[in-house]
Every structure is written in C-alpha cells, then in structure tokens.
Amino acid sequence: ASSNPPNPPFSRMGYTSDYGISRNYCNIVNITDIFSVIGTMPGDLVFCYVYDLWNNEQLGIYRTENFGISWIESNSGLPDISLNAISIDKLFNLYVFIDGEIYKLNKTNFIWEYFAEYNLNNITYVTYNKNNHFIVINNNKIFISTDGIKWYPSIEGLENVNIKIVESDSLGYFYAAGSGGRIYKTLTPHLINQLPSAPELSYPI
Secondary structure (H helix, E strand, O other), X not given: OXXXXXXXXXXXXXXXXXXXXXXXXXXXXXXOEEEEEEEEXXXXXXXXXXXXXXXXXXXXXXXXXXXXXXXXXXOOOOOOOOOOEEEEOXXXXXXXXXXXXXXXXXXXXXXXXEEXXXXXXXXXXXXXXXOOOEEEEEOOEEEEEOOOOOOEEOOOOOOOOOEEEEEEOOOOOEEEEEOOOOEEEOXXXXXXXXXOOOOOOOOOO
C-alpha cells in the first residue's frame, strides 16, 4: 500500500475580497489538514483550528498574517490542544475553553494566558452580546456571564428545547435555534438588562 496520504477534496480554504466575484486559495499546513475557521482580527490576522485527517489528530490553533501563504502554530501557553470551544468577542479578544478553564490570547506576543475557571461541563457554542458578556450553550441550554466565572441560566420559555445556536442582533434581541427546526426570539433584550437576574447570597453559607 502507498504511504502517501490521499488528496481530500476539502483540504483547501479560500477567501474573496470582491464579494465572491473572484476567489483566492490559501496554502495548508499539511496535505490532509482540514480547517475550522475561528475568525478574523484587525491586521489581516486569521485564526483557524486545524485537524490532521491523515494522522487522525488535532494540531490546535494556527494563524496566518498573509492570507494563508504561511501558517504559524499558535498553541503556546495552552495546557492542551483538545479544546472544548473557541470564540472571538466584540473587541477581537480570542478565548479558548479547556476542561473548566478559559484562556485568553495575548495579542502582543500570541501567548495564551489563564483568564478564568468556569463550572460548566459541556460548552459547545460561544457568542457575546453588545456589552461583551459571555453567552454560551452548555448541555443544550443557554448560560450567561459577565466575567467568565459566575454563570447564570437563561432558559425561561426554552425549558424543553435543545438549543444549538444563539446570536443577538444590533438592538440586543437574541435568536436561538433549536434542534427541532424552530427559531426563538427574546421578547425584550433581557439578557443585557437583567444580568445577573437575582442577587446571590454570600453569607451565611
């Protein structure tokens, strides 16, 4: 059998600067790598999560500063590259969620720094409201946080719905897509106005 990896049809990533009239293709790290695009930052920075299909292993996060001509491995500071979730907030800060801990990218030296410890166990989706609060889906339910440490459930009206995606519009209203094929909208931008929704007793225990 040949030791050369196959050429998968999905190994190339492209970009356009003219709304799709023409398309340029990025180079790849290895011939069988597939990319999950995390997002873009000012200064032509693009961050991707890379998976080596041939060797069946995760390679972690890579960045390009020249539209994919070359890629730079960007996992320094992370305890593990098996990430639970990755996100970019409204101020172009990049976060990763790994086994109960959040790491934030230092955009000066591209080293990940410890940010917070969280008590959720299965985060699958992360976004932010216009006040830059964390909005996540954990075990198909929505949770919110101002600091990444304390998390508050936001499930009123969605108690029996398995949520897959949640996003907000420019006015602060939230839209949630459930596994049953329905989209739900908040009646008010309450995730912003009522965070946290109730005081928390700290003493006595």
